[in-house]
Amino acid sequence: xxGVSFDAYAGEMVAITxxxxxxxxxxxxxxxxxxxxxxxxLHVGDKSIFGGRRELSERELTRIxxxxxxxxxxxxxxxxxLTVEENIMLPGAxxxxxxxxxxxxxxxxxxxxxxxxxxPGELSGGEMQRVAVARALINGPKVILADEPTxxxxxxxxxxxxxxxxxxxxxxxTVVMVTHNLELAHSADRRLEIRDxxxxxx
Amino acid sequence: xxxxSIAYKNLLRKKxxxxxxxxxxxxxxxxxxxxxxxxxGYQQGLNRDIDQMGFQVLLTAKGCPYxxxxxxxxxxxxxxxxxxxxxxxxxxxxxxxKVTAMLMQGVFDPNKGENGAISxxxxxxxxxxxxxKPYFEFKQGSWFTDNNAYxxxxxxxxxxxxxxxxxDKLLIPGIAKEIRVVGVLKxxxxxxxxxxxLPITTVQKLFKKEGxxxxxxxxxxxxxxxxxxxxxxxxxPDVQVVSMAQVKSTIMNLVNSARVIVLxxxxxxxxxxxxxxxxxxxxxxxxxxxxxxIIKSMGxxxxxxxxxxxxxTALLCGFGGAFxxxxxxxxxxxxxxxxxxxxxxxxxxxxxxLDPGITGFAFLLIVTGGLLSGVYPAWRAARVRPLDAIRSxxx
Numbered sequence: 282x283x284g285v286s287f288d289a290y291a292g293e294m295v296a297i298t299x300x301x302x303x304x305x306x307x308x309x310x311x312x313x314x315x316x317x318x319x320x321x322x323l324h325v326g327d328k329s330i331f332g333g334r335r336e337l338s339e340r341e342l343t344r345i346x347x348x349x350x351x352x353x354x355x356x357x358x359x360x361x362x363l364t365v366e367e368n369i370m371l372p373g374a375x376x377x378x379x380x381x382x383x384x385x386x387x388x389x390x391x392x393x394x395x396x397x398x399x400x401p402g403e404l405s406g407g408e409m410q411r412v413a414v415a416r417a418l419i420n421g422p423k424v425i426l427a428d429e430p431t432x433x434x435x436x437x438x439x440x441x442x443x444x445x446x447x448x449x450x451x452x453x454x455t456v457v458m459v460t461h462n463l464e465l466a467h468s469a470d471r472r473l474e475i476r477d478x479x480x481x482x483x
Numbered sequence: 484x485x486x487x488s489i490a491y492k493n494l495l496r497k498k499x500x501x502x503x504x505x506x507x508x509x510x511x512x513x514x515x516x517x518x519x520x521x522x523x524g525y526q527q528g529l530n531r532d533i534d535q536m537g538f539q540v541l542l543t544a545k546g547c548p549y550x551x552x553x554x555x556x557x558x559x560x561x562x563x564x565x566x567x568x569x570x571x572x573x574x575x576x577x578x579x580x581k582v583t584a585m586l587m588q589g590v591f592d593p594n595k596g597e598n599g600a601i602s603x604x605x606x607x608x609x610x611x612x613x614x615x616k617p618y619f620e621f622k623q624g625s626w627f628t629d630n631n632a633y634x635x636x637x638x639x640x641x642x643x644x645x646x647x648x649x650x651d652k653l654l655i656p657g658i659a660k661e662i663r664v665v666g667v668l669k670x671x672x673x674x675x676x677x678x679x680x681l682p683i684t685t686v687q688k689l690f691k692k693e694g695x696x697x698x699x700x701x702x703x704x705x706x707x708x709x710x711x712x713x714x715x716x717x718x719x720p721d722v723q724v725v726s727m728a729q730v731k732s733t734i735m736n737l738v739n740s741a742r743v744i745v746l747x748x749x750x751x752x753x754x755x756x757x758x759x760x761x762x763x764x765x766x767x768x769x770x771x772x773x774x775x776x777i778i779k780s781m782g783x784x785x786x787x788x789x790x791x792x793x794x795x796t797a798l799l800c801g802f803g804g805a806f807x808x809x810x811x812x813x814x815x816x817x818x819x820x821x822x823x824x825x826x827x828x829x830x831x832x833x834x835x836x837l838d839p840g841i842t843g844f845a846f847l848l849i850v851t852g853g854l855l856s857g858v859y860p861a862w863r864a865a866r867v868r869p870l871d872a873i874r875s876x877x878x
Contacts, residue, residue: 315870347782358777362492370484375783
């Protein structure tokens with residue numbers, strides 16, 4: 282990345298687009314504390330994450346991630362041996378265990394409450410992505426980071442996910458997503474185009 | 484939803500692989516438990532056989548190989564004879580409480596078993612021998628009282644084999660004399676079960692060994708100095724002193740040495756099984772590289788991942804170990820039969836003695852080995868960086 286700087290506000294959906302290799306995913310990974318930047322600062326709410334003199338350790342990054350961010354990936358990454366309910370509760374095994382009511386409410390919001398006991402292998406692509414979104418929401422993150430969330434979905438499922446992400450912003454959650462899908466990018470509140478590590482449009 | 488349930492479900496991903504690895508652990512647990520149980524059972528059986536002989540010192544004729552004691556223990560035939568006069572000589576020792584003279588004879592009976600076998604006839608003194616064996620109980624009848632009578636008391640298994648009861652007649656192959664069965668003993672779990680007891684004088688007459696003995700059992704007084712008695716007995720001409728304490732001690736030393744070998748064999752089996760565990764869990768970690776990275780991205784600390792993977796090895800070894808030990812219990816009698824077939828001497832009673840101590844030790848060893856095996860794969864998994872894992876999946 283080269284001089285990338287932007288702000289995203291609570292309840293805002295920001296789409297990051299650009300050609301392959303431009304640095305979109307790198308930017309997302311730095312925002313999501315999956316990687317340390319070589320320089321620069323990151324602030325989430327009133328918390329300053331990067332910007333100090335030293336690199337943050339893996340433990341420190343993990344602590345920040347679990348409190349602030351939820352992740353949605355193109356390939357869903359659901360655990361195949363866990364049921365839908367268990368996949369959603371998975372982050373709670375390592376942090377705050379969500380109550381059954383909270384899990385059910387998230388599932389109902391994403392219209393997957395009837396698939397509670399199903400395994401990922403029994404779900405459609407759209408359903409799997411809904412489960413992934415539910416899992417990302419279960420710890421009450423401030424920011425959802427989505428890397429090509431509709432990359433493996435058809436147009437109908439893409440529209441469903443777009444609607445879900447928009448619903449999240451209405452709840453005050455910031456959504457930052459990387460996408461090649463121009464329709465999805467246009468539905469965002471703001472669009473950043475990254476080329477050769479630089480922001481070309483905002 | 485916790486680390487343990489995740490670990491359990493991870494093992495179910497590749498059921499065949501998990502089953503095969505657990506099977507290897509089960510086999511090593513089975514080997515360990517069975518070998519330790521055999522070591523214990525053999526030791527207990529031997530102690531029981533020796534303690535139930537009823538006397539602490541045995542005299543046999545000089546020139547008998549050491550294993551004559553084993554033959555005596557087994558109820559086998561003595562190879563040499565000694566004079567009856569030795570009885571009076573031995574009784575002069577102040578440490579001696581009782582003596583009992585014995586004359587063992589073996590006769591090949593072609594009708595016994597499939598290809599014939601040796602039948603053991605032990606001539607004993609009607610008065611002194613029963614006093615040495617107070618734990619003998621009769622299923623039928625009682626001891627003979629006359630040392631000249633043609634009466635017999637049969638051990639439990641001898642009576643079963645010959646299909647005899649008290650009051651029946653018994654024929655000794657090659658000897659034209661009917662013997663009357665006056666008693667049948669209850670099972671003792673010793674070599675006496677296979678022995679036919681007759682009055683010693685009768686045996687001397689039947690086998691033309693008048694004035695001869697094959698053994699003299701000596702019971703010493705309580706708190707007597709057995710070593711001093713044995714030293715004096717060593718000076719007797721033409722006799723050999725077999726101290727049951729020495730026999731026991733020597734055989735125990737051999738058994739203890741065997742234990743080292745046993746544990747070595749079991750240790751090798753465990754090491755091989757643990758290598759299988761390392762391979763299985765490591766393969767599983769490498770297959771789930773991206774998934775582990777995702778779990779870390781969700782907030783799992785390195786220690787959480789370590790615990791999850793480590794728990795998988797603990798569960799694998801726990802299930803495998805428990806199954807193997809259960810198998811050891813189920814196959815104990817089969818293992819015993821195999822051992823009896825191959826060993827020249829095996830004490831009576833249970834040869835494979837499994838108890839909570841042995842099974843607990845075996846289980847603990849297996850699980851400890853498993854936990855040690857799991858350290859490296861768990862450490863590898865804990866070190867996975869989420870970003871590297873996600874990138875590797877994307878490539």
